[in-house]
Amino acid sequence: MPKQAMAKAVQQRTLKTRAKLLDAAQAVISESGYEAMRVEEVVLRAGVAKGTFFSHFKDKDALMDQLIGAEIDRHLDGIEALDAPTSIAEMVEAMLPMITFMTCERYVFDLILRHSGAAANADIGPIAMTFGRHAEVVTKWLWEKPFRKDISAELQAEGVQAFMVQAISLMFCALHNSVTPRERLETYLSAWLMPTA
Amino acid sequence: MPKQAMAKAVQQRTLKTRAKLLDAAQAVISESGYEAMRVEEVVLRAGVAKGTFFSHFKDKDALMDQLIGAEIDRHLDGIEALDAPTSIAEMVEAMLPMITFMTCERYVFDLILRHSGAAANADIGPIAMTFGRHAEVVTKWLWEKPFRKDISAELQAEGVQAFMVQAISLMFCALHNSVTPRERLETYLSAWLMPTA
DNA sequence: ATTTTTAATTGACCGCGGTCATTTTTGTGT
DNA sequence: ACACAAAAATGACCGCGGTCAATTAAAAAT
DSSP states (O other), X not given: OOGGGGGGGOOHHHHHHHHHHHHHHHHHHHHHOSTTOOHHHHHHHHTOOHHHHHHHSSSHHHHHHHHHHHHHHHHHHHHHTSOOOSSHHHHHHHHHHHXXXXXXXXXXXXXXXXXXXOSSSSOOOHHHHHHHHHHHHHHHHHHHSOSOSXXXXXXXXXXXXXXXXXXXXXXXXXXXXXXXXXXXXXXXXXXXXXXXX | OOGGGGGGGOOHHHHHHHHHHHHHHHHHHHHHOSTTOOHHHHHHHHTOOXXXXXXXXXXXXXXXXXXXXXXXXXXXXXXXXXXXXXXXXXXXXXXXXXXXXXXXXHHHHHHHHHHSSXXXXXXXXXXXXXXXXXXXXXXXXXXXXXXXXXXXXXXXXHHHHHHHHHHHHHHTOGGGOSSOHHHHHHHHHHHHHSOOO
């Protein structure tokens, strides 16, 4: 039997509970940050039992995936509303708010990295979706305003993501944080998108 | 008082115990893989108490850092013995054994990523060291046999690492594993090191 | 209305990483 | 030899994510 056919099975009680859990989690995070979030604290505030949490979310990471994914999506909305950047500096500028969020906590960045690719073929999580979306946006930019013509816009976009991750990673590295992420990313993307040899 | 002056303070008992712990850990890993390693199992085999483990290693990750770092170092020894590659294919070929190890388990790759940058200024862990070493080796290659001349060998090497990480990440992504890591990395590095526009 | 089926919730329980006051061992000064 | 101080080892204990058999509430069948 196809899943679609039995979509009726979900009760509104379920939606209420899930909303309570999401709200409670968001509240905790707003107060104390992502890393400090405890499942026990969330269920306490939501007024449900611990087991209920795990019948709504596969594990703690799944909740984080949703919340963080939603936040990134909000930033992507802003990015998507922009015109295609005409310079590297503009491109970096456009991506900076999203990057700032991604690096607000070490914990957040690690989680994003872990979820940036879909683990199983079926469950492409919210964060993995945002990476797909980001690649699309950048691809569109590069399609409209091409920097390099020897390789496809898709490949260029993949490189942009790779360098974005690299630039962010080095932010958490005590050895390499003398330069700002903006500067570093500009250096990378100039070399990647505007090679002169 | 400088640390050097009081180096005497370590007893042989300490070295014995640490060796026992490392051996036990390696044994467990050889049998069941990295992910399956449990601190309780290790201390049981080593014949010491649980607390002893944590007086030798800050946490479980620190042990993993050492073991995995040592393994990567072994691969780097092999890489370093090679001549500077004259083509992208050769370069990828040289790095492939190391990459294969890094991707032997999802858990291993995640841990490597988390430790690839030094967290605090003081403690540059074994894995972070290997990333530095790898960058040096690639820089030397690019110095001897330059691909691009518009950017420094160091920057080229940073890009190689960024693309290596990207290629590996996509291996664990169910959506993008139709192409082999070798192929993907060759595509990336060709575009990065031999741009034609 | 009443039974039956199915979905949702519960909380005691477990696994495992990590801590710390206490005890044991080792090296040192007398 | 002995006392004493410093280092190392111990294991009971804790925090927290995650499980599952049992219970309760909701929808469907009668």
